[in-house]
Amino acid sequence: MILAVIKADITTIEVDxxxxxxxxxxxxxxxxxxxxxxKGGKAILEACMVIxxxxxxxxxxxxxxxxxxxxxxxxxxxxxxxxxxxxxAEKEALLASCYRNSLKLAVENNLKTLAFPNxxxxxxxxxxxxxxxxAIATVNNFAEKGKIEKVIFVCFDDENYKLxxxxxxxxxx
Ligand code: AR6
Numbered sequence: 001m002i003l004a005v006i007k008a009d010i011t012t013i014e015v016d017x018x019x020x021x022x023x024x025x026x027x028x029x030x031x032x033x034x035x036x037x038x039k040g041g042k043a044i045l046e047a048c049m050v051i052x053x054x055x056x057x058x059x060x061x062x063x064x065x066x067x068x069x070x071x072x073x074x075x076x077x078x079x080x081x082x083x084x085x086x087x088x089a090e091k092e093a094l095l096a097s098c099y100r101n102s103l104k105l106a107v108e109n110n111l112k113t114l115a116f117p118n119x120x121x122x123x124x125x126x127x128x129x130x131x132x133x134x135a136i137a138t139v140n141n142f143a144e145k146g147k148i149e150k151v152i153f154v155c156f157d158d159e160n161y162k163l164x165x166x167x168x169x170x171x172x173x
Pocket of ligand 1: 008009010011021022023028029030031032033034035081117118119120121122123124125126154155156157160
């Protein structure tokens with residue numbers, strides 16, 4: 001599995017699935033979620049509504065998959081990150097679950113290339129350094145990583161980009 005980092009808008013990335021930092025309603029919101037729904041069009045919301053009617057949304061740490069509508073990627077995996085409100089091992093475990101459950105869903109759907117945003121580090125206020133550490137370790141230690149060809153960490157701000165670059169260089173050495 002190749003691990004890469006870029007600074008970009010995730011809605012422009014062509015991969016088998018981009019991951020969305022959603023909320024448990026799956027009805028859209030601000031940040032990367034808003035951008036994905038806006039650019040992907042109503043097909044994504046419609047697919048989310050179908051999932052809502054079957055299972056009532058998506059719990060924190062879990063993931064669901066939909067069409068990517070008008071986006072260049074083939075699918076969108078929606079995962080719900082934890083809201084950070086102070087030091088908590090439980091929140092760290094939930095963030096790791098977001099990455100692990102998204103990867104599992106990719107394997108189940110035979111998807112080979114994935115792009116992750118920096119889940120929970122915006123509106124949900126998870127500390128960026130800790131989040132990057134968890135994201136990279138969880139992806140790198142994923143049990144079925146041989147089944148995924150490439151994971152791109154798509155950063156939107158310089159701080160996250162520098163953190164990922166530094167941490168990825170360290171594990172590649
Ligand atoms: N491409 C890539 N990354 C982005 C983009 C983009 N177009 N836009 C923002 N980011 P956030 P959260 C980065 O707030 O913290 C929504 O309302 C952003 O800089 O999108 O998990 C949902 O509906 C940050 O580093 O997600 C939820 O209610 C990262 O994406 C809530 O926000 C995540 O920031 C989820 O909060």
